[in-house]
Amino acid sequence: xxxxxxxxxxxxxxxxxxxxxxxxxxxxxxxxxxxxxxxxxxxxxxxxxxxxxxxxxxxxxxxxxxxxxxxxxxxxxxxxxxxxxxxxxxxxxxxxxxxxxxxxxxxxxxxxxxxxxxxxxxxxxxxxxxxxxxxxxxxxxxxxxxxxxxxxxxxxxxxxxxxxxxxxxxxxxxxxxxxxxxxxxxxxxxxxxxxxxxxxx
Numbered sequence: 064x065x066x067x068x069x070x071x072x073x074x075x076x077x078x079x080x081x082x083x084x085x086x087x088x089x090x091x092x093x094x095x096x097x098x099x100x101x102x103x104x105x106x107x108x109x110x111x112x113x114x115x116x117x118x119x120x121x122x123x124x125x126x127x128x129x130x131x132x133x134x135x136x137x138x139x140x141x142x143x144x145x146x147x148x149x150x151x152x153x154x155x156x157x158x159x160x161x162x163x164x165x166x167x168x169x170x171x172x173x174x175x176x177x178x179x180x181x182x183x184x185x186x187x188x189x190x191x192x193x194x195x196x197x198x199x200x201x202x203x204x205x206x207x208x209x210x211x212x213x214x215x216x217x218x219x220x221x222x223x224x225x226x227x228x229x230x231x232x233x234x235x236x237x238x239x240x241x242x243x244x245x246x247x248x249x250x251x252x253x254x255x256x257x258x259x260x261x262x263x264x
Contacts, residue, residue, distance in 0.1 A: 110130070110132060112132070112133070117136040118135075118136075119134070120138045125139050127139075128146050130147045130148050131145045131148065132149070133151045134151065135154040136154075143160055143161070143165065144165050146168045150172070152173040152174075156196065157174070158180045159179070161186075162184045162185075164187075166188050167188060168190045168191070169191045174195060174196045180197055184201050186200075186202065187261060189204070189207035190207045192205045192207065192209045192211070193210045194210075195211060195231070196213040196214060197212065197214070197216065197229075198217070199217045200217060203221045203222070204261070206222070206227060207225040209225060209228070212230050215231060215234070216234045216235070218236055220238045224240065224241065227242055227244065230244065
């Protein structure tokens, strides 16, 4: 039995090589015909992957970095971007990201089965942040390395400083600065202007 399998594999090896060559040629032809203005070819892994009965829905004019991973029930709105090494894991619950939002490098968004993640428009989620089953409303900023726990709400225009922990079920009020594990104060006009400029960068 084992010898028969080895003979079959040896006999099919040349056919496999021919099929691989045809596949590579078709990929090159397809890439030449497609609009690749916003896509980079740094790696060959699948950055977008559907699961049974759930597939990501990504607007055409988004940027998805080659090393990002978007899996399962994930919606990414118009002109949003997901940067290098970010993981959006919608296998247990839904992730919805509105328009003009930036998910920076190495962000992990991984809701559990108990809820979902909703991120509004013009939101900036900084490098290395971790988001659970949370709601982040329009124009909020989540600083680098921050954690937003299950059931937390970051209201419109709020700023979560880098390295902060928004505990499960906690609410960061609109327009407030949240640092460490507490609300500090209102955002100044100068800070609001700097945050708006950072979102556009």
